[in-house]
Amino acid sequence: MTLEQNDLDIIKNRLGREPNKVEEEFFVNLWSEHCAYRSSRPVLTNFVTDGDNVVIGPGDDAGVINLPNGEMLALAIESHNHPSYVDPYNGAATGVGGIVRDILSMGARPIALLDPLRFGDLDKEKNRYLLEGVVDGISDYGNSIGVPTVGGEVEFDSSYNGNPLVNAFCVGVVENLVTAKAKTPGNSLLLVGASTGRDGLGGASFASQELEEESEEERPSVQVGDPFTEKLLIDCILEMAEESLIEACRDLGAAGLGGASSEMCSLGGFGAEIDLNKVHLREEDMHPLEILLSESQERMLVEIDPENIDKARELVEKYDLESNVVGEVIKEEQYIAWHNDEKVVDLPVKLLTEEAPTYNRNEKEVDRSQEISSRTTPPVEESLTKIMANPNIASKEWIYSQYDYEVQTRTVVKPGADAAVLQMDEEGIALTSGCNSHHTYLNPFMGGKGSVLLNAMNLATMGAEPIAMVDCLNFGNPEREEIYWEFKETVKGMAEMADSMDIPVVGGNVSLYNESIEYGSTVKPTPNIGMVGWIPDIEQIPSMDVSTGDHVYLYGETRPELGASQYFKEIYNSVGENPPIPTDQDTENIKKVRQIVRENDIATARAISRGGLITALAKTAIKNNVGIKTDLTDVQGELDREEIFFSESYGRFLLISKKELEIEDNLLSHIGQIQNKKLEIQLVEDKSSWGPKELKKAYKSIEKLMKG
Structure with missing residues (x-):
């Protein structure tokens, strides 16, 4: 990437000179969309952050x-x-x-x-x-x-x-x-962790580009990780913090050392002076720009009082990591970097980190709704089997079973x-x-x-x-x-x-x-x-323990909102027209269900979302290796079969309890009980059922696909 002419003009006017090649590339990264949020900063002010x-x-x-x-x-x-x-x-x-x-x-x-x-x-x-x-x-x-x-x-x-x-x-x-806000001019900037190489170069600017077919040749923009060094770094930084050695700390992420050091010092209202010759390298003849912007992994920058530097470096050595004092916090709000006694960067630090101009983008509303002129409703038994086999619904156990989710014993x-x-x-x-x-x-x-x-x-x-x-x-x-x-x-x-x-x-x-x-x-x-x-x-x-005889409840209102549903995508290959509309009642339902879960003997609770009510019932049956006999005639109302089964209206929950719930709430409906065989659903006009083997086969289909 290169700087846009307007950006270059702003920089030249502010500096009163042309930026050199190192400085220009520094701006390419720190003024990128990834770092400077130039298109999004004005929009993000909508969020309440306190x-x-x-x-x-x-x-x-x-x-x-x-x-x-x-x-x-x-x-x-x-x-x-x-x-x-x-x-x-x-x-x-x-x-x-x-x-x-x-x-x-x-x-x-x-x-x-x-x-x-x-x-x-x-x-x-x-x-x-x-x-x-x-x-x-x-x-x-x-x-x-x-x-x-x-x-x-x-x-x-x-x-x-x-x-x-x-x-x-x-x-x-x-x-x-600790925070990333530099505290005191004269404090040292200690680079801790792995050595610096050429991997990850230009990562911030790379993340602000569209992907092309040739992108697979961009491997230098992809960092290479070393989890064993990371584990040592975690323990080292936490012990440094425990010993009150850290004044400020920042991860070397986007734009590497240059990004971390400039942002840390800018946040504190100070500047930084960096000696790139002090950075521990794993490759020879690295250009100052490469040292400044490399996104090599497992590196942290910490601000240390000079009186504590020896103690801090001893602690780093204890964990068999490398460290070097690569610079210091300076009072002047300037970012200065040296390489081989040459000043390769000399820039106002705020210009780098805070003053990238934002874009006032044009916008155009788009109507993406699609009318489905002919809805030939397939048999519901066929529809559910198709939905359960869809990768968005099907079991992801083959993925999370590869993760160690019990380490640290908190889970x-x-x-x-x-x-x-x-x-x-x-x-x-x-x-x-x-x-x-x-x-x-x-x-x-x-x-x-x-x-x-x-x-x-x-x-x-x-x-x-x-x-x-x-x-x-x-x-x-x-x-x-x-x-x-x-x-x-x-x-x-x-x-x-x-x-x-x-x-x-x-x-x-x-x-x-x-x-x-x-x-x-x-x-x-x-x-x-x-x-x-x-x-x-x-x-x-919830106990997560479901057994025969448990009572099944539906909480919330199902509305005719099939637009954007997994059902429409799977059956009609369409996004449809009427998307789910969140309501104030839906937010109240969340509070009510939270209270029900806290105050009653709930075996399991499931939010009804992707795939609708019938998918929530089927997943519950498969996960617990049980059947469910349900009657939806009292909650179907004016809804047709597709709507009651597959609508993705918000604010709805499936609740299963050991005992009948003694709760007076017109949004809570007793719809059935756990049984030891099929999933059966009674509607106003008919009854449908599914055997456990056919549902489980569909639900596990993605595992078969991925395992070849």
Whole structure:
């Protein structure tokens, strides 16, 4: 990439001279969309980022919140989309490593990972290769560093052909809080961890490009991870923080040493002077620009009082890591870098880090609804079998079974449920991630609201109250008017729903230009969310133990909202017209279900979302190896068979209890009981049934496909 002429003119006018080649490339990276959020910064102001429990909001490596038990939790989410297309294994692995270091830089011990993923159609061999490589990268790295991967989401759609989305959400318990804000001029800047090489060069600018067929030749832009060094780095940084040696800390992520050092000192209102000859290298004859911008992994920059440098370096040596003092914080707000006694960078630090001009993009509303002129309804038995075999519905156990989700011994509810649960003494936190991009595609504003609502619904199934969220906003080229419109509308919807539910947005990531020239595709708007919920008593969560005779309840109202449903996509190959519309009642339903779960003997609870009510019933039967006999005649009302079965209306839950619930609520309907044979559903006009073998065969079909 090169600087646009307008950007170059701004820089020249501010400097009163031409930037040299090193400085110009520095601006290419720090003024990239990935670092400077030039298209998104004005839009992100819609989010409410503060609250009574917010300690640190957006702007640092991770957000930090106070938990009701007095502990602090750090949370962050990031994308590693383009690198994962070029090199799926290392792209995904280093995505995990990077988000873990973001948490670490706050003085927090990482305790859980979740991975919302998106891939193209699985009938293409390339997409299966990408999926396998990404899963291997996540599992190998996460398992090696001892951080459990406890949840996530996988969605498949042709819009992700040529541009998969690999997002990583991480949370950590703060042990000794530090920030990325430099404290004092004269303090040393200590580079800790792995040596610096040429891998990852230009990663920030690379992440701001569309993918072309030749992108696989861009391997120098993809970092290579070393999880064993990362594990040592985690322990080292946490001990340095415990010994009060760290004044400020930042992960070397986008734009490498240059990005970390300039941002750290700029946040503190200071500047930095860097000696690139002091950086420990693993390759010879590296150009100063390469040293400055390399995104080699497993490296952290820490601000240290000079009196503590010897002690800090001794501690680094204890963990068999390398470290060097590569510069210092200076009072003048200038960024200066030297190489071989030559000043290769001399720039106002704020110009680099804060003054990239934002874009006032044009936008154009698009009507994406599709009328289905002839709906020839197939037999419902056939429809459900098709839906259960769809990769978006089918079992993902073959993926999460590769992850070590029990390491650290906190995991109470494991992958496969709507939300993971981690124990925090007698209390707990619930974690969930993802969104429904089909909803957002058909109606970005309502889909944005629904993305927040869906995650809160998932938390409610564990009796958890949402207390904070982060978001990873994955969109196409914002220079296209319809893409910028869907981005703005999605964010507005998310912000409105989060604010109405009192969920602060404490951080996030924007990933734009997710398009593939090779496939001529643009990703559907994918606002993946990472959300944390609080459980005051870990003993209150559902037992997850379902047995014959248990009572089955439906909570919430099913509306004729088949637009953007998995059913319409599978059966009619259409997005339809009427998307699910989140309502105030839906948010109230979340509160009611959370209360029901906390106060009653609930065996299991499931949010009804992708695939509708019938899919939730089928998944429950398969997961627990039981049958379910249900009668929906009282709740069907004016709905036709397709609507009652496959509508994806928000605010609905499937609840199973050992005893009949003595609750007076007109939205709670007793619809059946657990039995030891088929799934049977009685409607007003007919009865349908499915045997366990045929449902399970369809549900496990993706495993057969991936295992060849």
